[in-house]
Amino acid sequence: MNAKTKAKPISRAALSGEADPRLVALSVSIQDDGALYEEDIRGSQAHVSMLAAQGIVPKAAARRIVAALDQVCDEFAAGKIAFDPSLEDVHTHVERRLGELVGKDAGYLHAGRSRNDQVALDERLFIVRGCDRCDGALVRLMQALLAQAKAHEKTLLPGYTHLQRAQPVSLAHHLLAYVEMLGRDRERFAEVRRRAAVSPLGSGALAGTTLPLDRERTARALGLAGVTQNSLDAVSDRDSAIELSFACALASVHLSRLGEEVVLWTTREFGFMTLDDAFATGSSLMPQKKNSDVAELSRGRAARAIGDLVSLLAMVKNLPLAYNRDLQEDKRPLLDGPRALVLTLDALAGAVETATFHAEVMRAALGDGEALATDAAEYLVEKGVPFREAHEAVGKAAAFSTRAGRPLARLTAAEWASFHPRFGADVLRRFDPAESLRRRELPGAPGPKQVKAQLARWSKALRGGR
Incomplete structure (x- = not known):
């Protein structure tokens, strides 16, 4: 200039x-x-x-x-x-x-143009491009998770509730849970993109123009699907910006959940996985430290994304029609969301694809039968015992196991029979985690056939990924 x-x-x-x-x-x-x-x-x-x-x-x-x-x-x-x-x-x-x-x-x-409809167009074009960039980054992380899931189709570990060991699952099934979350995120970004891809140009400041514009021609030239239908709404609408911010916020929350598990799993207390040195940092004071900063930053970025969403919602909540200068303040949260999300997705994708998962540590964490207590209860249900009665019987067995200092899998057939007469010697076969998974083949369950089918489904879905 x-x-x-x-x-x-x-x-x-x-x-x-x-x-x-x-x-x-x-x-x-x-x-x-x-x-x-x-x-x-x-x-x-x-x-x-x-x-x-x-x-x-x-x-x-x-x-x-x-x-x-x-x-x-x-x-x-x-x-x-x-x-x-x-x-x-x-x-x-x-x-x-x-x-x-x-x-x-x-x-x-x-x-025939105002800065009001001009900035509304700029934002819609940005949102369309931002959705495409976020979708591509989501695919990259999903592919990294899927690759690790395929490599660990038979690796077993405890599934958790309340951060307490609960029931056995495969690592593949666990990682596919995040693929499902990110798949829903892709659907949300596609919906945001579809609604954003209309042109507000021709709305003027608020009431259009007397000039004979061809609004549809302009929209086609920009690769947009159509034009807005109300000039007042077109210049003051920020729904697409808010929807993009929401999609970024929810995706960031999913990444925060993944980040939290990476933080936990890389501790010595868990020892389930090790990050590659390229995706970890050291301490400025303690030379022995290896910190999972990539995961911690993923958690922190979620707070920022949520703040961006709240900022946009608060900004528009009491604006009269049509354009108001308050809307100038939407740029920072709008522009920040996709940029921060893509950076986080790509960093996590690198961390996941280069991580080492320790199958033997995960298998050992299953313990010696505690994670299969529900299988013992369902054994009784299969023999016609009401579930609450079965649950109580296995609860007594668990209490006895704790007092005796012997895990559930080490109790004798006679001891099991003392907790309920329907327990036979074959109950001892229920304390094999691999066998437990083979019995869990309902749709969506962690059974080997179900997991294999889900791996195939996602491989096909992501084959044409960006």
Whole structure:
């Protein structure tokens, strides 16, 4: 940008004098919305091309504007556009630089358009691109989890409730639980993208324009599915921004849950897994430490994502129609969400795909029968005993086991029979974790056939992943 150019915000065209510096300092948004330069320029190129096709501006001028905007985009990408606070926002920066390149022809660009519908378009284009980026990163983490699940199809470990050892599952089944969560996240981002992919251009400041615009042509040029149907709503609607923020927040919560398990599993107390050194950090004081910072940062990022969502919801909760300047403050949480989520997803994907899982430690954590107490109760149910009665009988066996200092799997057939007459000697065969899983083949259960089917299903679903 020409440093000698006297900058005066276009929004003061009907006002006298210059804005007070304190108002300028409060109003300036280029430090945030400057990140939308690519979307802003794409929208302007589609808009001016449509204006030319409609005979509203000369075609030669439109061609010069489109070509010059390509240069402006390159200059933004190269960091050659100096941000000037007096120019307020990205739209003004683009238009001022365009004027330096094509002169008065730049004045054609704003016909039939307000900064209100312009910024609404910029955000929708960003949301569409953000959803695509998040989807690609989700796929990468899902593929990393799936690869480890395939490698550990037969690795057994305790499943937990209340962070207490509960029942045996396979590591594959456990990892696939996160694949399911991330799969739902992909569906949410697809829905956000679908609703965001409509063009608000042509809504003007709030009431459209008298110029004969072809809104559908502009939308098609931008790869959008259609146009908004109410100009008041179009310029003030931030639903898609909030939905994107929600999708990022919930995905971040899923990553936080995964991160928490990585933190636990990499401790010596658990010892279930070891992170590759490339995805761990040391201590500034204690040379023996190996910290799972990638997982801890995943938990911390979730708090940030939740804060972004709450910020956007609070911002719009009491705004009258149509546009209000409050909405300028939506840029930081909107832009932050996809960027932070993609960084977190990719870091976790690297950590998962390079991690070492310790199958022998996991198998040892199953203990000697405690995780199979429910199997013993279901043994009685199969023999016609009401479940509550069966539950009570196995509870007595567990209490006896604790007093005797012998695990459930080491109790004798006679001892089992003393807790309930329906216990036969074959109850001892129920204390084999692998056999327990083979008996759990209901849809969604951790039985080997079910797990194999889920591995195949997700392999097929992710085969065309980004």
